[in-house]
Amino acid sequence: MTATLGTTSTTKTPDLGPAVELVSKEEGHRQPLAPEFVSAEDFSPLEVAYDFGRVRREDIEAGPKNIWRYKKLLPVPSNVEEIPNTEPGATRLVQADRLAKALGVKKVWVKDDTGNPTHSFKDRVVAVALAAAREFGFDVLACPSTGNLANAVAAAAARAGWRSVVLIPKTLERAKILTTAVYDGDLIAVDGNYDDVNRLATQLAAEQESWAFVNVNVRPYYSEGSKTLAFEVAEQLGWRIPPQIVVPIASGSQLTKVDKGFREFGQLGLVDETPYKVFGAQATGCSPVSAAFRAGHDVVQPVKPDTIARSLAIGNPADGPYVLDVVNRTGGAIEDVTDEEVVEGIRLLARTEGIFTETAGGVTVATAKKLIETGKLNPDEEIVLLITGDGLKTLDAIEDKVGPKATVGASADAVREALGI
Amino acid sequence: MTATLGTTSTTKTPDLGPAVELVSKEEGHRQPLAPEFVSAEDFSPLEVAYDFGRVRREDIEAGPKNIWRYKKLLPVPSNVEEIPNTEPGATRLVQADRLAKALGVKKVWVKDDTGNPTHSFKDRVVAVALAAAREFGFDVLACPSTGNLANAVAAAAARAGWRSVVLIPKTLERAKILTTAVYDGDLIAVDGNYDDVNRLATQLAAEQESWAFVNVNVRPYYSEGSKTLAFEVAEQLGWRIPPQIVVPIASGSQLTKVDKGFREFGQLGLVDETPYKVFGAQATGCSPVSAAFRAGHDVVQPVKPDTIARSLAIGNPADGPYVLDVVNRTGGAIEDVTDEEVVEGIRLLARTEGIFTETAGGVTVATAKKLIETGKLNPDEEIVLLITGDGLKTLDAIEDKVGPKATVGASADAVREALGI
Numbered sequence: 001m002t003a004t005l006g007t008t009s010t011t012k013t014p015d016l017g018p019a020v021e022l023v024s025k026e027e028g029h030r031q032p033l034a035p036e037f038v039s040a041e042d043f044s045p046l047e048v049a050y051d052f053g054r055v056r057r058e059d060i061e062a063g064p065k066n067i068w069r070y071k072k073l074l075p076v077p078s079n080v081e082e083i084p085n086t087e088p089g090a091t092r093l094v095q096a097d098r099l100a101k102a103l104g105v106k107k108v109w110v111k112d113d114t115g116n117p118t119h120s121f122k123d124r125v126v127a128v129a130l131a132a133a134r135e136f137g138f139d140v141l142a143c144p145s146t147g148n149l150a151n152a153v154a155a156a157a158a159r160a161g162w163r164s165v166v167l168i169p170k171t172l173e174r175a176k177i178l179t180t181a182v183y184d185g186d187l188i189a190v191d192g193n194y195d196d197v198n199r200l201a202t203q204l205a206a207e208q209e210s211w212a213f214v215n216v217n218v219r220p221y222y223s224e225g226s227k228t229l230a231f232e233v234a235e236q237l238g239w240r241i242p243p244q245i246v247v248p249i250a251s252g253s254q255l256t257k258v259d260k261g262f263r264e265f266g267q268l269g270l271v272d273e274t275p276y277k278v279f280g281a282q283a284t285g286c287s288p289v290s291a292a293f294r295a296g297h298d299v300v301q302p303v304k305p306d307t308i309a310r311s312l313a314i315g316n317p318a319d320g321p322y323v324l325d326v327v328n329r330t331g332g333a334i335e336d337v338t339d340e341e342v343v344e345g346i347r348l349l350a351r352t353e354g355i356f357t358e359t360a361g362g363v364t365v366a367t368a369k370k371l372i373e374t375g376k377l378n379p380d381e382e383i384v385l386l387i388t389g390d391g392l393k394t395l396d397a398i399e400d401k402v403g404p405k406a407t408v409g410a411s412a413d414a415v416r417e418a419l420g421i
Numbered sequence: 422m423t424a425t426l427g428t429t430s431t432t433k434t435p436d437l438g439p440a441v442e443l444v445s446k447e448e449g450h451r452q453p454l455a456p457e458f459v460s461a462e463d464f465s466p467l468e469v470a471y472d473f474g475r476v477r478r479e480d481i482e483a484g485p486k487n488i489w490r491y492k493k494l495l496p497v498p499s500n501v502e503e504i505p506n507t508e509p510g511a512t513r514l515v516q517a518d519r520l521a522k523a524l525g526v527k528k529v530w531v532k533d534d535t536g537n538p539t540h541s542f543k544d545r546v547v548a549v550a551l552a553a554a555r556e557f558g559f560d561v562l563a564c565p566s567t568g569n570l571a572n573a574v575a576a577a578a579a580r581a582g583w584r585s586v587v588l589i590p591k592t593l594e595r596a597k598i599l600t601t602a603v604y605d606g607d608l609i610a611v612d613g614n615y616d617d618v619n620r621l622a623t624q625l626a627a628e629q630e631s632w633a634f635v636n637v638n639v640r641p642y643y644s645e646g647s648k649t650l651a652f653e654v655a656e657q658l659g660w661r662i663p664p665q666i667v668v669p670i671a672s673g674s675q676l677t678k679v680d681k682g683f684r685e686f687g688q689l690g691l692v693d694e695t696p697y698k699v700f701g702a703q704a705t706g707c708s709p710v711s712a713a714f715r716a717g718h719d720v721v722q723p724v725k726p727d728t729i730a731r732s733l734a735i736g737n738p739a740d741g742p743y744v745l746d747v748v749n750r751t752g753g754a755i756e757d758v759t760d761e762e763v764v765e766g767i768r769l770l771a772r773t774e775g776i777f778t779e780t781a782g783g784v785t786v787a788t789a790k791k792l793i794e795t796g797k798l799n800p801d802e803e804i805v806l807l808i809t810g811d812g813l814k815t816l817d818a819i820e821d822k823v824g825p826k827a828t829v830g831a832s833a834d835a836v837r838e839a840l841g842i
Contacts, residue, residue, distance in 0.1 A: 065486060065511065066513075084518065084519070086775060087513055087515070090486065090511070092487075092508055092538070094508070097505065098505070098580070098582055112538070114538075115536045115537070115538070116536070117513070117533070117535075117536070117775065117776070118775075118777070119540070119813070154775075155771075155775035155776070155777070156775055157775070158771060158772050158773065158774065158775040159519070159773075159774050159775035159776075161519055165840065167836065168825075170825075170828050174820075175813075175816055177824060177825060178816050178819060178820060178823060178824075179777065179812070179813060179816070181823040181824050181825060182767070182768065182771045182772075182777050182812065182819055182823050183771045183772055183775060183777070184768065184771065184772035184823075186826050186840055187824075187825045187826055188825060188826060188827055188828075188829060188836055188839055188840065189825040189827070189828040189829070190828075190829060190830075190831050190836070191828065191829065191830050191831055192830075192831030196831040197831075200831065200832075200833055200836055203833045204833060204836065204837075208842070346603070347603065347605065350576075350579060350603045350604045350605065351579050351603075351604055351605035352579065352580075353579065353580050354507060354538065354539075354575075354576030354577055354578070354579040354580035354604060355538070355576070355580075356539070356576070356600065356603055356604070390813075391600070391603065392540070392596075392600060392811075392813040392814070393813065395596055395599050395600070398599060398603055399595075399599065402599060402602040402603050402605075403598060403599075403602050403608075404589075404591075404598060404602060404608045404609060404610040405607050405608055405609060406609055406610070407591050407609075407610040407611075407612065408609060408610070408611060408612065409611075409612050409613075410611050410612055410613030410617040410618075410621065411621075412621055412624045412625060412628075414611075415588065415609055415611070415621055415625065416625075418609055419586065419607055419609065421629070
């Protein structure tokens with residue numbers, strides 16, 4: 001794989017902190033740390049393996065108020081916070097009593113990841129990818145994307161002083177183009193769909209020595225960033241694992257890494273290894289993992305996405321089988337919801353907790369509602385919802401559903417009448 | 422003033438923590454804490470006076486990671502963090518080395534307030550207003566607004582389970598209407614301009630006993646929330662006051678409260694009382710305070726705003742004279758920049774630091790640039806820039822300026838050619 005040439009373009013040995021090897025997910029083949037993402041032995045995805053040593057709560061608590069407080073559990077150098085990068089994380093964990101009441105359950109927590117630099121959880125994974133990519137000697141940060149990832153990559157590269165190359169389908173909404181283009185990287189609109197863009201990215205990743213495609217050739221490092229969602233939730237709950245957590249599924253990577261995060265915290269003795277259930281959320285218009293779960297399959301049949309939850313619209317999710325493993329192992333479930341329910345989920349969270357999420361968050365809330373109604377989520381145990389992106393980026397989803405209560409003339413009488421006072 | 426009747430609708434005595442009285446800004450007349458905003462004695466604005474007692478760094482550091490860590494310096498009850506409200510603050514202070522280099526100065530820090538719940542500093546002031554309003558027995562949160570404040574009020578009321586009443590001019594951009602309406606409060610579009618809406622708000626505030634108009638009848642409490650920007654900057658710098666800070670001017674309240682925050686920290690011994698200079702930033706299309714500063718006046722001549730920086734477009738800024746006092750006392754300066762410079766300021770911050778700000782932030786960056794070029798900001802001393810709002814809310818400002826580098830066919834050759842590789 002030519003992308004590994006990136007390692008030879010610099011003389012220094014990569015310092016990836018506690019990371020020691022890559023291991024294949026299927027058969028556990030081990031290989032040295034490198035910018036590779038598929039095992040040449042069994043063709044399964046590669047994942048980072050660590051030698052953590054001792055990690056104490058005090059070390060973490062004394063760290064910066066961002067994901068770098070968990071650097072001893074990530075594939076990043078020990079001085080990562082001194083190198084220009086974004087500082088995502090440390091987002092709010094909101095005690096959502098009004099939402100809990102509306103859902104008829106005892107306690108709900110909302111992990112509000114809209115507070116990140118570009119307002120989605122993608123800032124977490126991109127920051128880790130950038131830190132690792134620098135160690136491998138890359139100096140261009142790249143990705144194929146249809147939205148949140150494009151924003152995060154362009155912003156992180158700008159902050160680091162790197163060139164960014166972002167490939168998007170040319171039909172992308174103008175707002176998403178603007179919020180990527182403003183960072184002044186190389187944004188290329190492609191006359192094709194996301195599959196075309198993705199194919200081009202894989203091709204370019206294999207031939208451009210200095211380019212780190214965050215979700216292609218440095219994917220094993222990138223995806224580890226999602227563990228920080230689990231770490232933060234556990235720390236914010238007072239160093240314990242929540243009994244139930246609902247996670248949206250796109251490629252499925254986030255869900256598997258949230259599980260990995262809880263397990264690592266438990267293995268290191270940072271939290272008690274209490275049981276927890278992981279639940280997956282999809283939009284019905286792109287629900288291959290939910291369909292496989294319902295059918296009791298352990299493989300996932302690809303679909304052609306058709307949903308307003310575009311940030312989750314991956315018809316052939318790479319980590320689908322591993323999502324099924326996690327959900328089955330922990331005793332969770334996977335459910336999917338219609339686009340109408342997605343919009344109602346967005347509105348429910350907004351009117352009860354003042355949090356405006358993108359369509360993916362609407363999927364999570366609506367799925368939680370359905371899982372409660374069907375008795376799969378236990379109403380007497382705490383539920384954590386991962387809200388991973390911002391409503392400001394998907395305004396079109398609510399455009400025809402919300403608006404002013406009334407439009408009136410400029411008189412106090414008119415306002416009083418409109419308000420019924 | 423009938424709005425004070427709000428206090429009689431509840432039997433409990435308001436617990437506003439360290440706040441003890443209201444004092445008029447002109448002649449220092451004192452009066453009991455109440456939901457009033459203008460002195461009946463000298464008709465000047467009322468401000469909160471405190472008896473702080475002892476406040477130690479350890480107390481603050483042990484507090485929550487949001488503005489409530491400073492509750493002992495705010496007009497809020499001592500258990501404020503237990504009552505449903507938003508949890509704004511604890512936003513990033515970014516060491517902006519690439520921006521500093523572009524500006525030709527030694528060190529720049531960017532206080533990135535886009536990380537707040539509704540992505541502007543207004544969440545800070547609204548959270549304090551809500552906490553105080555609850556103590557006065559109000560149960561409706563209201564405001565006239567053209568954008569950020571509308572979002573913050575509607576979201577905070579939703580989270581608290583209060584009714585919100587938000588008055589906007591009906592010509593407001595659809596995006597700003599949607600991002601307020603989604604929280605499901607009473608949003609009323611008025612057939613008039615912002616002045617009309619503001620007049621209606623003042624009228625309704627005087628007659629509706631249970632309505633707290635955050636920026637009208639509870640304004641003295643509301644405006645104290647801006648102090649938390651100064652508190653956070655000082656704490657994040659390792660408990661010290663920065664020598665230079667640039668603050669955008671709308672009503673002027675924020676700038677005066679940042680100064681108040683630094684002074685309070687100094688008086689309490691939380692930081693050394695080192696000298697600092699406060700600089701003000703306006704858009705030329707609405708620059709009454711800048712014009713007064715340039716002319717050496719101590720009063721401000723109202724103007725009719727005409728600028729893309731709409732969140733700063735207050736033609737008759739209530740705190741204009743006090744802004745001039747602060748700037749003159751600290752040895753700062755005020756400058757204004759054209760709309761073209763505002764857009765260049767937005768783009769400069771985005772491409773150097775990966776932070777996408779709204780037009781008001783563009784005003785701050787561009788003004789800093791001008792103040793450096795004219796020698797008013799010392800390039801050898803640290804400069805803090807307050808970035809108070811999010812670019813996602815003012816996409817129209819950059820719409821015609823940024824876009825893809827190229828649109829190409831779906832082939833690797835086409836991408837390579839477009840990128841010159």
